[in-house]
Amino acid sequence: MRREQVKAFKQPFDRKKEEDDKFSAGTYRWGTPTATCLNQLAWSEAFHIPLLEVENLTSIVSCSSAIEQFATTVADLAQKLAGILAEKYLGRKSTFFQDNCAPSTCYLRMNRYPPCPMPPAAAVFGLMPHTDSDFLTILYQDDQVGGLQLVKDGKCFAVKPNPQALIVNIGDLFQAWSNGVYKSVEHRVVTNPHVERFSTAYFFCPSYDTEIESRCEPSIYRKFSFKEYRQQVQEDVGKLGRKVGLSRFTVNAIYS
Numbered sequence: 001m002r003r004e005q006v007k008a009f010k011q012p013f014d015r016k017k018e019e020d021d022k023f024s025a026g027t028y029r030w031g032t033p034t035a036t037c038l039n040q041l042a043w044s045e046a047f048h049i050p051l052l053e054v055e056n057l058t059s060i061v062s063c064s065s066a067i068e069q070f071a072t073t074v075a076d077l078a079q080k081l082a083g084i085l086a087e088k089y090l091g092r093k094s095t096f097f098q099d100n101c102a103p104s105t106c107y108l109r110m111n112r113y114p115p116c117p118m119p120p121a122a123a124v125f126g127l128m129p130h131t132d133s134d135f136l137t138i139l140y141q142d143d144q145v146g147g148l149q150l151v152k153d154g155k156c157f158a159v160k161p162n163p164q165a166l167i168v169n170i171g172d173l174f175q176a177w178s179n180g181v182y183k184s185v186e187h188r189v190v191t192n193p194h195v196e197r198f199s200t201a202y203f204f205c206p207s208y209d210t211e212i213e214s215r216c217e218p219s220i221y222r223k224f225s226f227k228e229y230r231q232q233v234q235e236d237v238g239k240l241g242r243k244v245g246l247s248r249f250t251v252n253a254i255y256s
């Protein structure tokens with residue numbers, strides 16, 4: 001799969017940009033259009049593809065069968081995992097995910113982080129510290145080049161490359177839906193001055209009209225739809241240069 005991914009990114013810039021015509025808009029992304037200073041800039045490029053459109057990649061990689069196979073496998077894994085987490089540890093029906101997180105609402109994201117000539121003092125990230133706005137993310141890291149770090153209590157922990165392992169991150173929606181039982185993990189990608197790095201992430205997302213509600217009392221978060229959440233994230237990124245995230249949706253939100 002990595003070979004097909006490398007091939008997709010090796011295409012000339014204009015060719016990659018043209019891909020947006022074949023997919024839904026915003027498929028090929030690079031840098032951070034909203035950045036107003038260096039440390040809001042992502043030193044990376046990505047193909048962010050709706051799962052049902054992965055097969056269209058054949059237009060730039062002639063053969064995308066391994067990527068398609070990866071997408072199908074992790075889609076199945078995400079459904080199973082979400083169901084287990086819901087039933088075993090929250091006592092909630094796993095059918096929620098079958099009903100609301102169909103392949104048509106999930107995304108595959110292929111990331112490439114080019115070598116970064118900026119000195120560490122410039123604090124440029126491959127991806128800025130963030131949490132994912134989904135239920136679960138399944139990540140296939142580069143099998144050689146590290147860079148992913150988890151942030152916990154203000155400290156960063158490097159995730160060692162392991163070709164035998166997939167990384168499963170809890171996203172914001174699971175945190176809200178579980179009333180904070182599962183925590184959305186903050187993570188970031190640091191740059192490497194010498195070598196490029198690749199990763200592939202599968203985002204397990206519901207349809208836009210899905211309502212996220214914990215059913216626990218007292219509930220930390222108010223009920224909100226995924227559409228509302230995405231719009232708020234986009235508005236914050238546009239206005240503030242960063243995502244505020246779930247703290248906007250607490251019952252006693254301090255943000256207006």
Ligand SMILES: O=C(O)CCC(=O)C(=O)O
Pocket residue numbers: 109111127132139141147148187189198199200201
């Ligand atoms: O490249 C990685 O290891 C992480 C990617 C990631 O966090 C994302 O695409 O949201």
Ligand SMILES: [Fe+2]
Pocket residue numbers: 130131132187
């Ligand atoms: Fe992420």
